[in-house]
Amino acid sequence: DAKTTQPTSMDCAEGRAANLPCNHSTISGNEYVYWYRQIHSQGPQYIIHGLKNNETNEMASLIITEDRKSSTLILPHATLRDTAVYYCIVRPAYSGAGSYQLTFGKGTKLSVIP
Amino acid sequence: DSGVTQTPKHLITATGQRVTLRCSPRSGDLSVYWYQQSLDQGLQFLIQYYNGEERAKGNILERFSAQQFPDLHSELNLSSLELGDSALYFCASSAQDRAYEQYFGPGTRLTVT
Numbered sequence: 001d002a003k004t005t006q007p008t009s010m011d012c013a014e015g016r017a018a019n020l021p022c023n024h025s026t027i028s029g030n031e032y033v034y035w036y037r038q039i040h041s042q043g044p045q046y047i048i049h050g051l052k053n054n055e056t057n058e059m060a061s062l063i064i065t066e067d068r069k070s071s072t073l074i075l076p077h078a079t080l081r082d083t084a085v086y087y088c089i090v091r092p093a094y095s096g097a098g099s100y101q102l103t104f105g106k107g108t109k110l111s112v113i114p
Numbered sequence: 115d116s117g118v119t120q121t122p123k124h125l126i127t128a129t130g131q132r133v134t135l136r137c138s139p140r141s142g143d144l145s146v147y148w149y150q151q152s153l154d155q156g157l158q159f160l161i162q163y164y165n166g167e168e169r170a171k172g173n174i175l176e177r178f179s180a181q182q183f184p185d186l187h188s189e190l191n192l193s194s195l196e197l198g199d200s201a202l203y204f205c206a207s208s209a210q211d212r213a214y215e216q217y218f219g220p221g222t223r224l225t226v227t
Contacts, residue, residue, distance in 0.1 A: 034214055043116065043204050043218030044157065091214045099170030100213035101147065101159035 002027040002090040009109040012082075018075040020108050022088030025069040030093045033064060035073045036102070037084040044087070044104070047073065078112045085109050117141065118219035120205050126225045132193040135222045139186055139207030145169070146188040147208070147216060148180055152201035163188055195226045 117140035159172035163182035206216040
């Protein structure tokens, strides 16, 4: 599995865009980038995933560089409720029967400041 | 609300005891996953079930066991509890073809005294 590197912590002003980077320089061609977040002591929450095209949903946007070695999760208008630990996880494509465990690193602790 | 339920929310027990944690997946999800989150180890995968069958094991101790029942709910059994087993235990579920889009329950906080 490709290793990911994320900053330990980041601050963002409320109402501004939060841009969370993730480096995955050893990602292989069939591996997707997934983002999850965990608000203090709650269960992790799936946010978004992508392969090589940029993706957007109601929660966030995911920008993946052309060489796929890094990505950025964008929360367009951060609120205090977005304060959480954000995890970038690289996983291979679904392939039927098999193991689909998620491996969580230390993630980025995002603090949204009023 | 993820649609995944876990009971109990909190559990306090003594060393050497045995406890059972219960999880009900989202409606229609066949896969269930158990994760442990402790302060020093972070979130760690324990075990995965798919439609009643064990699919994968992670760092699960021999004192721990799990099963998934015909109605798809799952139970995690922890025995001979030690102080170090104190942690948050999360259950997650996913649809068959969206296996990495896992929906987590609120967790069970286990405290072993």
